Amino acid sequence: MNEELIKRATLHDVASLSGVSYQTVSRVINQHPHVAPRTRQKVLQAISQLDYRPNQAAKVLATGRSDMLQLIMYDMRYGDPLPPMLGAARERGYTLLISEINPLAAKEEIHKALQDVANRMIDGLIVFTPYQFIPYEEMREVCRDIPFVFVDTDPGFKAPSVIFDQRHGVALAVEHLIGLGHRQIAEVHGPPLHSDARIRHESFLTALAAHGLEPGPIERGEFVISSGYNATQHLLASDKPFSAIFVGNDRMALGALRALREHGLRVPEDVSIVGYDDMAEAAYFMPPLTTVRQNLSTLAQQSIAYLVSMIQDRTMPIQQRVLYPELIVRASTGPLTA
Amino acid sequence: MNEELIKRATLHDVASLSGVSYQTVSRVINQHPHVAPRTRQKVLQAISQLDYRPNQAAKVLATGRSDMLQLIMYDMRYGDPLPPMLGAARERGYTLLISEINPLAAKEEIHKALQDVANRMIDGLIVFTPYQFIPYEEMREVCRDIPFVFVDTDPGFKAPSVIFDQRHGVALAVEHLIGLGHRQIAEVHGPPLHSDARIRHESFLTALAAHGLEPGPIERGEFVISSGYNATQHLLASDKPFSAIFVGNDRMALGALRALREHGLRVPEDVSIVGYDDMAEAAYFMPPLTTVRQNLSTLAQQSIAYLVSMIQDRTMPIQQRVLYPELIVRASTGPLTA
DNA sequence: ATTTTTATTGTGAGCAGTCACAACCTCATA
C-alpha cells in the first residue's frame, strides 16, 4: 500500500495506456484538429485515469514560450494597478507573474534581478517603475529578445512605453483652483527621483506660469502620509501666504488635511486642497478629496495589448502611448473667500 | 551584419569554447566545489565572452526544483502583506511569484486555477485567502506533492497554516472599550464568508458575553469603505442606543467616521470607534483610529519558514502556528461621557 | 616506492515535452 513513490504520469504513460503514440496525446492536449473523435476519447479517458498533468517546464523548454508575462513593480504596497493588470493579461491568455524591484538599488543589483527575470523563460515584461532606472539600450541587452514595456515613465522616453499625460492632469487641477479664484497656490511635491513626482512638480510650475502666476510656498515630501503632514506644517510655518495647496499624491494630501486641521484651518473654507491619483480612500477623506484620476484599467489594457503585439510581431515599432487623466472634483476645493 | 538570428549560447557552447566538458561548466555555474581555480577561470571567461545565460526551464525540468514559491491572494488591492512576503522568501533563496484567485468562484474554476499553478513547477504554495474555499484533502490532491501553507484561515483548520488569534485581538478591543466605561457597543462586521470577518464577529459576541453584556445594534458590511458608511447609517437609524462601535476592519471604520460626522456626532466624545488591521492610513484618520494591529512581517516570516521546512522535509507534521495581535490605542476611543 | 585518499574531469542516460516530416488510411472525384 505504499503509494509514496508513484511517479507523475507522463505523455508516454498516457500514450501506452491508450494505445496511441505520444504525439497523438500531445495533439489531444493542445487541442489540435485532426484527431479522430474516438481516439481523442480514448486519450482523454487515459488522462483522467492516470490523473495526468502536463509538465510546464518541459513544454517551455521545448517550445521556448511560457505564456507568462512578468510585471515588475517598484513598491508592492501600491497595489492598485495589480488587479487590472492581472485581468488584462488573463484576457489575452497569459498568466501574469508579479515581482518587485528596488529601482534605487545599485546598478549591479538591478541587472542581476532583471537577468534573473529574463532567464525565467518569460514571454514579456512590464516594468512599472516611475524611476528612470535603466536606459533603453541597457534594458534590451539584459532582456535579450524578451519584449518589454515601460509603464509610468517619462514622456519622451524613447522606449516602448505607456504613460499618462500628467502635465495635462496637473493643468486641470491648477486651472480648477484658478477658476475658483485662487492666486496663491502652494505645493507639496514628491521625491524628485520619482518620475511622476518630478513631472507633476514641473507641470505645476508650468501651469502657473501659463497663467502669469508666481508659485506659493513649495515643500518636498516623500509620497507617504507622514511626509505630507510634515511638509504642510512647513508650509504653514513659512511667511508666504496661500489659499490652496496642490499636493503631489493623495496619500500626502491625507497628511496635509491633518496638518491643516491641527492648525485650526478649515478645508475648503480656509484652504483648498487638490490631490493626485484618486485612491480608493480619497472619497472618504474629511473632506472628500478633489483629485486627479488616472484610469488604471485603460493603462493595464494598453500595456498588455502593446506587449502582446510586440511578442507576436518582433518588428513592432517603438512607441509611447499617452493616456489622459481626469479631474475629480469633490469637497476639498472651494471658491476663494476674501 | 545580420545578427538577428544569433542563437542563445548553451552550456555546450561554453564548454567547447573553454575546452572543457559541459559537466564542468555546469559545476562552475552551480558553485560546486572541486573545480580547479584555473578551469573555473577559463569557464567564467567563456561565459562572459558568449554572454551565456543558463536556461531556467531546462534546469527546472532536469532537477524538478524551481526555487520559486507562489503566493496566492484573494484580493490584490490588499497589498500590505506582499512586501514582507517577498522579503521573507528572498531571504531564504526563493523567488516569490504572486497571483490572484477568486475564492468565491465556481469550484471547477478554482481547481483549474490551482492545477495551473501546481503544474508550473513551483516548489511551494502559500494560500492567503481568508475563505475556507477548499478542503485540505482536496487541496492535497490538486497540488500533488507540492507543499502548501494556508495563511489567515480558520482556527482549528487541520492543515498547515499560520494565523492570528483574532479572538484575542477582538477581546483586547472590546475590553478596551469596556474599560472606558462603554456598555452599549454596536458592531459593523464584514461578510460572513470571509473567515476573518466571521471570526471577529463571533469573538465580539463572545467577548461581550464574557463580561455579561448584551450587544448593541449590529450591521453587516462588505469590508469596503462605502459599506462601513452605509452600515453605520443603519446603526444610527436603529432605536438601540450605543456609545461605541467595534468595526470589523479599518476601511469600514473610515466609512463609519464619515457617517458619524455627517450625523453631527463627534468621535470619541459622542461615539468611540475601534477598527481592525491598522492599515497605514489609520493613524491619519480624523480622528486617528484605535485599532488592532497584526504584525505582517512576523506572519510572512513564519509562513515562509514553515513552507520551506515542508519542502526540505516531507514528513513535517501538519501544524497551525498562531500569532498574537496587539491593540493600538489612538484618539478614536475615549471614556464614556454621561 | 607503493598504496590509499582526495580532487578534478568526462560520459551516458535521463527530464517531459514539441516540431517537422513521412506514412497511412479514407473518401470523393474523374
Added chain:
DNA sequence: TATGAGGTTGTGACTGCTCACAATAAAAAT
C-alpha cells in the same frame, strides 16, 4: 478503377540542463 485530396497517426531528432557514475590526475599516507 485509378487518383488525388485531405484527415489521421507515428517516427526521429531535437530543447538545455542535471544526475549518477566512471575515469583520471594529483596529493597524502604508508
